[in-house]
Amino acid sequence: MLSYLLLSGVTTGALYALVALGIVVVNKATGVINFAHGELFMFSGFIAWSLHVQMGVAYPLALPLAVAAGFALGALTDRIAFRPLIKADVISLVLATVGIAFVLRGVARIVWGGKGDYLSFPPITSPEPIMIGQIMVIPQQLAVLGGAILVMLLFAAFFRLTRAGKMMQATADNSKAATLVGIQTARIYTLSFGTGAAIAAAAAVLMAPLTLLYPDMGFAFFIKGFAAAVLGGLTSLPGAVLGGLSIGIIEALAGGYIHSSFIEVSAFIVIMFVLVVRPTGLLGFSRLRRV
Amino acid sequence: MTAALLSLRGVSVGFGGVKVLDGIDLDVRPGEIRGLIGPNGAGKTTLLNVVCGIHGPSQGDVLLEGRSIVGLKPSRIAALGLGRTFQTSQLFRGMTVLENLMSGLHRRTRAGLIAASLNLASYREEEARAEEEARLALEFIGMADFADRPGTALSFGQQRVIEIARTLIGDPKVVLLDEPAVGLSMNRLAEFDRLLRRIRDEKGVTLILIEHVIRLVMDVCDQVTVLSSGRRIADGPPDQVRNDPDVIEAYLGKELRARHTAS
């Protein structure tokens, strides 16, 4: 029981971790939270569904296509709701992304079904559970977990090794200095919004065969990803991964040992508690105010 | 010698292992204008932040009128009579100049939720007095005509002076000014010099002045403290500090030494 719960917790947690990574990438670069992040995740999942189920594109090809679409949507979010507002206050910035979120959600509802309409994504592995040692494992979970780890590694490599990734890092560390050395910060912001959404898209496509797709799912993933990011200190990439895994495991355990309805709510209780007791997250260092 | 109004006793501050202030002692007597100078990054602003309660010191104590104020909330410390201005303009963007001044009266006014929302007579009288006092405070700095302008529509220098007035209106005993003269032209500087003296003489307020315009500091301050890399390297009357070889060497550097020998 415990090992089964842990495995499914880690699997969902890995998806939360990916969503959280995207949130952190945007926050590191821009200092804001993209409240449309969950909807970008949801939308990319539906795009993959259309490609794979409706148009018959093979899964291994649908995945990168949806990731590219996610990147484009993220970059578009930057152009609409961040770049024109770069001098505005945080409240305006956040509310603009909230607006985008509802537009995406409404569009998804019209295109892919109304409230309560769930679309299923065909499994890409055998749905039969297998036994590894004592543990019952659904192959799809392993595929998701493996895929998530692969995406994290790819992203780490991108961030550490490529020129674009290094520029993103430099901008996050010190945007003034980055401007001085000739980095065009506006482009870095676009790149960050795009990259964040691309990671979310990968998460959505990995998750799709495991569950159902529905227009309201974005928000649930967003708030859990956000919670994971905050647990990890909001600007730490490894922190986001740890935060995501923690939330996945907590949910699975709460669902298994208390009641299935607690799956939903345990993350919210944890996050309210953490924010009161330790507002800077588990890994975050207290940032002192500068005046 | 009168008792100190504000004292620091061995105050140290560290940020993530780096010591930004290292065992600072300071005594400011009532009625003094104290200069606080030092190169960029010396820890001057950090010192003000510790005094007004934004950071706690990792060691040492801060006393206002002999009472420790370490650990109190900034708003509490302000209520005890400590005012300050900031290195960057901190006027409230959504308010006119007059309203900014009136918000400086916050702790000297009383109207609560009921009196204010019901527009009771007690509140209306208090509000009228507050407005009048705010207008007088604007006259004091010679900016009465600017009352109804949005604060952010003014020049940087004007904003800084309004901030000083906003702090003064709260009737503080001591005011900490963080680089208030940035953005002032040479002829405005002379006026500013007079303003600082008037604040001390007419309002009876003790001042601590962080400033890069050395001429202003040497001119107006009774005592000057020099910080460098978080340590106090000199303390005394301007003439003594000006000639202190440590200061010339460690802080003022080549440029001023050249000028110094030239004059």
Added chain:
Amino acid sequence: MNLFGRRNVLLALFALAAIAPHFVNTYHLFVCNLILVYVLLSIGLNILVGYAGQLAFANAAMFGIGAYGTGLLQVHFGLPFWLAFPLGAVIATSVGLAISLPALRVSGLYLALSSLAFAQFTQWVFLHWEKVTFGAGGFKTPTVSFAPLPVSKPIGLYYLTLILAAVLFLLAQNLVRSRIGRAFVAVRDGEVAAESLGIDLLRYKALAFGLSGFYAGIAGGIYSAMLNFVSPEGYDLFQMVLQKAMVVVGGLGSVAGSVLGAGAIVALLEALREVKGIQEIAFGAILVVFILFMPGGLVGFLKRKVPGWEEPLHRKGAGSAPAPAAAPAPAAGEARP
């Protein structure tokens, strides 16, 4: 003074609202009542977000708590509406004060998250604590009686809402131009500077949360009575975006704007009633468009175009001295050009 100034326009709107029941049918009376409910919500939210600058997402939840509180106290304890309604508002106020606790320690984005988590938690309680809340299906509440007054329930409820909205509007308007309103704006525009002037962040953030909870609670109690029914979906994310759209469309940091925003949004909601599918898109897009192109909202537009719409943060004319001409007189502090 100014014929189309804020005061006259709002008075005219009030007069219109007061005689409206004589001219409109039952359905439109319901819509008018809904506007008044949203006026209450919008004023409360504007105090919190527009004045005090706290980015909180729990207003829809507090609206729900007011509605559930009022309804459940009647259903479970048999309390009359006239007792359950104020108690529901008290509960919402207390919850508002309670969720301000994290806001005092965490600011900005963290507050956004903790209030979102709280809103989701509230939804979950409405849905899953079935013994008390009756779950997803919701529950019916008793019809409010206005006896011994000779008015029907819809008319009585309408006038009750109108009186409450007018009174709470005036109280809010007085409040925001007092030292308390200035303290809110100071906290919004610069926490550190506000504290340096002796403004206690804890106190004023808690006050703003408590007030917004109170307004939302009153609105919720009335809403439950209007519908005779309470269910979780009235207080969900769509409700959240509606309320955010109201304060942005009306104008952040404007009590008068809250009224205009509520009217505009409910009118649009009605216009789109036949095409529910595009409501989310419409309100999301409105939020984006106003933030991008009309950041001051409708009131910002009126302030620029029509004299007499200013909302100063102090009582105009309380002190002396007419506004001087804007000639840039020389002053200490003029910067070098």
